[in-house]
Amino acid sequence: MSKSTKKKPYLRAVLLGALSIASYAYLFSNVDQVMENFVKGGVYSALPIVTALYFSIVYGAFASTVLSIVGLQAAAGSGH
Amino acid sequence: MKKWLVILFAALFVSLAFAPSAFAESAPPSNFKIGSFTQVDAASHTATFLASDTGESTTIRLDDSIAPADVKLDDKAMVSFADVDGEQVATEITAMFFGLTKDKLIALLIVGLVGGLLSGFIGSGGAFVLTPAMMSLGAPGAVAVASNMCHKFPKAMVGSYKRFRYGQVDVKLGLVIAGSSIVGVQVGFQIQKWILDTWGSAGSDLYVSVVFVFILVVVGGIVFKDALTAAKKHDEGKTPKLALKLQKIKIPPMIHFKKADVVISAWVTLPVGFATGLLAATIAVGGFIGVPGMVYVVGATAMVASATELLVAFVMGFWGSIQWSMAGLIDIRLVLVILAGSLFGVQLGALGTTYVRDHTIKLVMGTVMLIVAISRGVKVPVYLAHLGMISLDKNVSNLLDDISFWSLIAALLTAGGIIAVAMVKGIVRARSEEREAAVAGSA
Numbered sequence: 278m279s280k281s282t283k284k285k286p287y288l289r290a291v292l293l294g295a296l297s298i299a300s301y302a303y304l305f306s307n308v309d310q311v312m313e314n315f316v317k318g319g320v321y322s323a324l325p326i327v328t329a330l331y332f333s334i335v336y337g338a339f340a341s342t343v344l345s346i347v348g349l350q351a352a353a354g355s356g357h
Numbered sequence: 358m359k360k361w362l363v364i365l366f367a368a369l370f371v372s373l374a375f376a377p378s379a380f381a382e383s384a385p386p387s388n389f390k391i392g393s394f395t396q397v398d399a400a401s402h403t404a405t406f407l408a409s410d411t412g413e414s415t416t417i418r419l420d421d422s423i424a425p426a427d428v429k430l431d432d433k434a435m436v437s438f439a440d441v442d443g444e445q446v447a448t449e450i451t452a453m454f455f456g457l458t459k460d461k462l463i464a465l466l467i468v469g470l471v472g473g474l475l476s477g478f479i480g481s482g483g484a485f486v487l488t489p490a491m492m493s494l495g496a497p498g499a500v501a502v503a504s505n506m507c508h509k510f511p512k513a514m515v516g517s518y519k520r521f522r523y524g525q526v527d528v529k530l531g532l533v534i535a536g537s538s539i540v541g542v543q544v545g546f547q548i549q550k551w552i553l554d555t556w557g558s559a560g561s562d563l564y565v566s567v568v569f570v571f572i573l574v575v576v577g578g579i580v581f582k583d584a585l586t587a588a589k590k591h592d593e594g595k596t597p598k599l600a601l602k603l604q605k606i607k608i609p610p611m612i613h614f615k616k617a618d619v620v621i622s623a624w625v626t627l628p629v630g631f632a633t634g635l636l637a638a639t640i641a642v643g644g645f646i647g648v649p650g651m652v653y654v655v656g657a658t659a660m661v662a663s664a665t666e667l668l669v670a671f672v673m674g675f676w677g678s679i680q681w682s683m684a685g686l687i688d689i690r691l692v693l694v695i696l697a698g699s700l701f702g703v704q705l706g707a708l709g710t711t712y713v714r715d716h717t718i719k720l721v722m723g724t725v726m727l728i729v730a731i732s733r734g735v736k737v738p739v740y741l742a743h744l745g746m747i748s749l750d751k752n753v754s755n756l757l758d759d760i761s762f763w764s765l766i767a768a769l770l771t772a773g774g775i776i777a778v779a780m781v782k783g784i785v786r787a788r789s790e791e792r793e794a795a796v797a798g799s800a
Contacts, residue, residue, distance in 0.1 A: 301693065308690060312433075312454060316391065316685035318410060325507050325687040326678055332696055333511030340701045341519075344708070351523055352711040352787050 285346045293339035300335060304328070389437045389499070391453060391685055399425040404447070406436065409685070420448045435497050435686075454688050455495030462694060464494065469508075469698025471773045476699070477516045477706020478776050479722045480666030481644035483699075484509065485729050486765045491691055493762060503681035504691040510674030512699045517667035519707035527616035527661055531668030533623070534630035534647060538673060541634025549639050563740035569640045570734045576649050577726025584719035600656030617657035617665075629654050630669075637673070644670060645726055652719075659718040660710060709776055712783025717775070725772045732764035 304311055315324045344350070395414065396405040402425060407414045419425065420439070428450060437449040455461075468490045472483035484505050491501035520526050553561045587595070596604075600619075608622045629650040637643040644666050651662035681687055710718065735757045742749035 301697075304693065305690070311689060315687065315689050316409070316433075316453070318683050318685040322679065322682035325682045325689050325692065326675075328689055329507050329511045329678070329692055329696070330514075332693055333515055333700060336696065337511075337515040337700045337704070340704055344701070344704055349705065349708060349784075351708040352783070353791070 286342050287346065290339065290342040290346055293335060293342055297332075297336045297339045300332065389435055391433065391435055393431050393433050394428050394450075395430060397425045397428045397430065404428055406447070409433070418444060418446045420446050423447065423450060435499065451497040452495070453497065453500060454690070457690055457694070461494050464490070465691065465694045466698040468769070469695035470702040471698075471769050472695075473512055473516075473699030473702025473704075474706040474709075474776055475702075475721070475725070475769065475772050476512060476667070476670075477519070477703035478663065478709055479644070479706075479718055479725070479772075480648050480663035480670065481722070481725070484641065484643070485645075486769050487695065489762060489765055496688065496691065499684075499686050500688050500691075503678075503684070503686035504688045504695075506674055506677040506681050507687045507689070508692045508695045508699065510671050510678055511696060512703050513667045513670035513674055515700055516703040516707050517664065517671055519704055520664035520667060520710065523664075523707070523711055525616070525660055525664035525710065526668055527614045527657065527665045528668065529612070530614040530617055530626070530651065530655070530657065530661075531665040532672070533612065533626055534633065534651065534665070535669045535672035537627045537630025538634030538637065538647070538669060539676065541631035541636075542638040542673075543634075544631075545635040545638025548635070552639070560744060563737065563744060565640045566733050566737050566740060569642060570730050570737070572636070572640070572642060573645060573726045573730035573733070576645065577723050577730060579653070579723075580649055580719050581723025581727060584716045584723050587716035587719065588714075596656045597653045599653055603654060604656055614655070614657070617651070617655065617661045619656045621655055626655055633669075634673075643673065645722075645729075648722060659715045659722070663710070663718050663722070664707075705780075706776060709780040709783070712787060713779045717779050721772050721775050724775065725768050728764055728768035728771060732761045732768065735760045735764070 314321055315328075390406070390408050391410070392406055392408040394404045395407050398404065402419050402421075403416050404419055404425070405414050406417050417438075418441075419428070429452070433453045435451045435453050436447050437451075438445045439448045440446075468487060472487050475481060476483050484502075487505045487508070488498075488501045491504060492498055496504065517526055517531075521528070549561075552564055556564065583597075603625045604619065604621050606622050606625060608624050610623045611620055612623050612626060613620045629647075633643060633647040633650060636646050647669055648659070648662045648666045651657045651665060652659055655662075657665065678687070738747060738749055739754050739757055741747045742754060
């Protein structure tokens with residue numbers, strides 16, 4: 278399929294966007310409890326790391342899809 | 358994608374052995390406690406402190422510089438201590454987590470977006486602007502550094518993945534540099550500790566700033582001049598003379614870096630990583646040394662070096678985050694708000710590199726380094742005044758602080774502007790060529 282006729286991933290963007298918003302909303306609506314647990318150190322040290330990784334994968338994929346939909350993609354021949 | 362993830366996580370698991378004692382780029386401060394004050398006694402200048410880690414309450418003396426009325430009760434704070442005549446005295450109390458207002462949220466989003474754009478383009482982590490930005494919004498220094506570290510590694514992961522897909526990352530080179538950087542950081546910490554013990558906090562700040570300015574002016578000047586020369590002479594990708602000479606050193610083990618298209622002795626490559634780590638730990642300069650090191654010492658192009666630096670930033674940031682998280686200093690709210698902007702920015706910056714030539718990356722890097730050098734340079738008189746070597750009016754001191762901060766913002770906006778213009782020109786040119794090819798094809 279040529280680039281110009283390739284379908285834009287609107288559904289993927291909506292799903293990833295919804296998941297991202299839900300994740301941000303959940304975290305910030307429980308922010309006091311989150312902050313209490315995330316600074317305890319010890320085994321709780323994994324919480325900020327895992328959270329950052331999770332958001333980078335989900336929200337990062339959403340950002341990539343949005344950029345693709347608005348037509349911002351790497352130059353042809355750059356292996357993307 | 359799968360191959361990339363396998364390489365990445367294999368590298369992480371192998372290096373897990375070093376995690377408990379390893380630092381990456383900076384160490385959490387040691388003489389502090391996190392907790393809250395439950396009672397204040399103005400008469401005896403003491404307060405009851407409930408430590409978060411132990412759950413124990415102790416009565417501590419407040420330094421004379423702290424007014425009892427200023428101590429907020431039941432507010433999580435970071436408390437620095439000093440040993441005075443065998444007694445632990447609270448010398449500084451900083452609220453751990455400032456309130457996130459709408460204005461601060463927007464500021465962090467914008468700084469994240471533009472900082473991410475810069476990172477995706479030149480490989481620099483962006484700490485030079487993000488950490489001061491968080492501090493100016495109210496975060497204590499340690500929380501700002503910790504939160505930036507925790508934001509940097511996922512951003513670098515996404516950026517390096519994108520640039521890997523574009524065929525720009527030399528994974529072997531990145532892992533060699535990252536590994537030797539971590540060793541350099543351990544040595545750098547000992548030097549940093551010696552400087553702090555010998556000259557104190559103000560002396561350490563002065564030393565760091567002078568070395569920082571010197572290195573950024575010299576290296577930034579070289580990179581900037583090289584960018585202008587390459588643009589004028591159209592000699593993109595020409596291997597620098599120093600790198601050519603060093604590539605002739607045939608002391609084994611010789612390493613072939615495929616993407617960088619370089620065969621060079623490990624005895625040349627490892628010191629580049631070591632020096633990057635050493636300088637990162639002592640003067641907080643990481644990517645600004647790593648990228649020029651890979652270009653002018655190893656002989657990689659700016660495109661490959663800036664892309665590979667993102668992999669280095671991921672590894673260093675991941676390990677630094679473990680340390681800072683164990684110290685309980687990461688403000689996850691700041692991390693996620695900045696990521697909301699930077700995950701867009703880093704991918705924009707990454708795809709922008711596919712539309713520009715090598716010299717544009719050098720131009721942006723050189724420009725940013727020189728402006729950041731000015732930003733830090735204007736603080737030198739402030740540190741000299743703190744040491745009592747010169748006298749400085751308080752208004753002048755505040756003015757210099759403002760110039761320093763706004764110079765950082767100028768660096769960010771200038772770099773963002775150059776990248777945006779270069780990207781737009783590149784995209785317009787590429788689409789025009791596509792249309793011409795389509796027309797020629799249908800003719």
